[in-house]
Amino acid sequence: MNCDRAFDLMTSADRQDDPELLRHLEHCPRCREMQETLSPALEWLSVGPQPEWSDLGLAPSETGPLLSAQAVRIAEAAARDLAARRALSLPAVYRRAISIAVVLMCGIALGMAGLDGNRGSSERPADLAGGSLSACLWTSENGRAQLPNSSAQAVVASCVVCHVPPTVK
Amino acid sequence: MPDSDEILMRLAQEGRTDAFEELVRRYRGALLRVAWSKLGDAAAAEDVVQEALLAAYAARHTFNPQFAFRTWLWTIALRLCQRQWKRVKSPSQNGGMIEPAQVDSLPGLAETGLDQLLRSERVDVLHRALNALPEPQADALRLRFFGGLPYEDIAAAMQSSVSGAKQRVKLGLERLAVQLRQWSGTES
Numbered sequence: 328m329n330c331d332r333a334f335d336l337m338t339s340a341d342r343q344d345d346p347e348l349l350r351h352l353e354h355c356p357r358c359r360e361m362q363e364t365l366s367p368a369l370e371w372l373s374v375g376p377q378p379e380w381s382d383l384g385l386a387p388s389e390t391g392p393l394l395s396a397q398a399v400r401i402a403e404a405a406a407r408d409l410a411a412r413r414a415l416s417l418p419a420v421y422r423r424a425i426s427i428a429v430v431l432m433c434g435i436a437l438g439m440a441g442l443d444g445n446r447g448s449s450e451r452p453a454d455l456a457g458g459s460l461s462a463c464l465w466t467s468e469n470g471r472a473q474l475p476n477s478s479a480q481a482v483v484a485s486c487v488v489c490h491v492p493p494t495v496k
Numbered sequence: 497m498p499d500s501d502e503i504l505m506r507l508a509q510e511g512r513t514d515a516f517e518e519l520v521r522r523y524r525g526a527l528l529r530v531a532w533s534k535l536g537d538a539a540a541a542e543d544v545v546q547e548a549l550l551a552a553y554a555a556r557h558t559f560n561p562q563f564a565f566r567t568w569l570w571t572i573a574l575r576l577c578q579r580q581w582k583r584v585k586s587p588s589q590n591g592g593m594i595e596p597a598q599v600d601s602l603p604g605l606a607e608t609g610l611d612q613l614l615r616s617e618r619v620d621v622l623h624r625a626l627n628a629l630p631e632p633q634a635d636a637l638r639l640r641f642f643g644g645l646p647y648e649d650i651a652a653a654m655q656s657s658v659s660g661a662k663q664r665v666k667l668g669l670e671r672l673a674v675q676l677r678q679w680s681g682t683e684s
Binding site: 331334335338340361364365366367368369371372373393394395397398399401402403405406407408409410412 | 547548550551552554555558559560563564567568571572575576579618621622625637640641644647652655662665666668669670672673676677
């Protein structure tokens with residue numbers, strides 16, 4: 328039993344002594360605390376009057392009841408709301424499933440991109456420096472010849488790509 | 497095996513009044529308890545419940561029996577109670593206290609006069625405490641404890657989520673506990 332189910336039983340007029348609930352309360356300090364907090368109200372509500380109305384022999388007041396047009400409209404609106412609520416609840420399930428799928432796909436895509444990025448940085452460090460550099464200029468003299476733009480910025484960028492850990496930004 | 501609400505409602509839609517009468521028998525008591533608790537007046541509660549049942553019957557053809565009948569009926573009753581509550585504003589002219597005549601006729605209690613007095617006082621305190629709560633919380637408590645509704649039905653009748661309905665009940669109980677402790681301490 329989880330805490331949500333325990334709350335259901337705790338706030339049920341006739342299930343407050345359910346053995347399953349009592350077992351849960353033995354092991355769950357959070358629910359035990361909640362029950363202690365709520366118990367005065369629960370006790371009052373459980374001893375509240377719940378007469379069988381028909382036994383009371385009560386009759387409607389002399390002025391009523393009259394079925395008003397407004398009451399019928401309320402009933403019709405409630406019927407529509409019920410249908411709308413059902414209609415809304417089903418797409419919500421689908422929407423949630425789609426959201427989860429999109430998040431998962433994004434996660435997978437990002438993960439794969441990360442792997443590719445790491446692989447790429449080790450194999451082609453200078454690509455990220457914005458040129459056709461394919462090797463570290465420090466270790467490869469040939470690379471210098473391939474440098475399309477021998478500006479200081481390009482050289483530094485090629486070094487950074489290779490020698491600064493990827494976690495450092 | 498008794499027919500389900502939905503089967504009875506289909507029969508009622510086909511013109512079987514006895515089927516609707518069975519539905520009335522099933523729900524009238526619980527509806528009255530909630531209405532009386534909200535309105536604090538037995539006759540007014542009886543009127544509202546009667547009107548809710550009549551309205552459900554009058555609008556029976558707009559109801560789709562693939563949905564839960566009880567949710568529909570509770571929604572109607574709750575809205576009519578709220579309408580009546582707003583009209584009256586003062587929740588009960590006698591402070592929600594049960595009439596002595598009603599206490600006398602409660603079945604099977606066999607209480608002494610003192611017991612009845614104490615019980616009546618407790619009922620009075622409970623009703624005043626409920627009426628002092630925010631309306632959504634008090635309604636959720638009434639539906640849960642006097643109507644015996646599951647949280648799914650409370651949520652549908654109050655147009656909230658199930659977790660919202662539970663939250664209302666929880667908050668309502670917390671406030672009620674504080675109030676009842678204070679009031680019973682003050683009045684004892």
